[in-house]
Amino acid sequence: MTRQEATHAQRIPLNRDRVLRAAVVLADAIGIEALSMRRLAQELDVVPMALYKHVANKEELLDGMADAVVGEVDPPAAGPDWQRVVRDRILSARRALLRHPWAARVIESRTGPTPAVLAYLDSMAGTFRGGGLSADLTHHVMHAMGSRLLGFSQELFDTSASAASAGPPDPALAAAYPHIAELASTAAHDGGTTPNGGCDDQFEFEFALDLLLNGFETLRREGWTSTRTP
Incomplete structure (x- = not known):
């Protein structure tokens, strides 16, 4: 320059x-x-x-940064296949968060949803409603999707390099938690998006996302409602 x-x-x-x-x-x-x-x-x-x-302060800066990252998410595509629209948009959100690894923690730390997050969630709810889901079902769908709507999720297992390279589970722990040990020994750890043989985080994310979307479509076809009859 x-x-x-x-x-x-x-x-x-x-x-x-x-x-x-x-x-x-x-x-x-x-x-x-x-x-x-x-x-x-x-x-x-x-x-x-x-x-x-x-x-005004550091917290307002973080609010704005969260909104800037959410602003990188692709707008909803046109089309009648609501599942595909939702899936593509959530994966776009995930790509944005992978570009900015700090963003998920910042979004989680906000005391309330920021304007861009609110607008994003509102548009996602609109996609569900436009796909034929009732307002009642959409309400529960949004809860079920949780942070996954924004492209991240809370994982149950530590897939860090140290955990992945620790070798066979301790016999005492395996005896106390046999099902966890079974999962650890049988899960396919073929690299994927996690180095050193950890669980493939991208695969697990998409697997759960598709499972939820397919389940929502089943409920929509069945006319599901949360109303309980005595």
């Missing part, structure tokens, strides 16, 4: 969008734990107080 170009870049006015985009890039580079208002100000070559004209 020439001196003239650098001078021009420095004259680009600071705004909320620029602050949030810079924060996302910085968090990708150094991790969310290392991100601070001071560090972000250094990255933007401004004094820290300049940031507070656009975000």
Whole structure:
């Protein structure tokens, strides 16, 4: 970059969008734990107080960063196959979160859904309703999908490298938890998206997603309702 170009870049006015985009890039580079208002100000070559004209505090910055990541999710495609529309959109959300590994924790840590998250969830509910699911069923579907709607899920098992390379389960643990030991010894660990032979996280994610979507379609065809008769 020439001196003239650098001078021009420095004259680009600071705004909320620029602050949030810079924060996302910085968090990708150094991790969310290392991100601070001071560090972000250094990255933007401004004094820290300049940031507070656009975000009131660190929590508002994190809210905006969450919205910026959710904004990367593809819009819903047109078409009558609601399952395909939902599946593709959730996998788009997952790709966005894989690009920004810190984002899932930030979204989970918010005390309430941010505007972009609310808009995304609202559009997903609209897709379910447009696919013929009743409002009642859609309500329960949204609960069942949970964080998976946003492209991540809470996993039951530790698939870190240390766990994956630990070898056969301890005999005492295997005796106490025989079914877990059975799963550990019979599961196909062929690499996938997890290094060192851990569970294939992408496969497990898509398997559960497809299972849920197929189940929702079955309930829709059956005219399922949560109303209970005595």
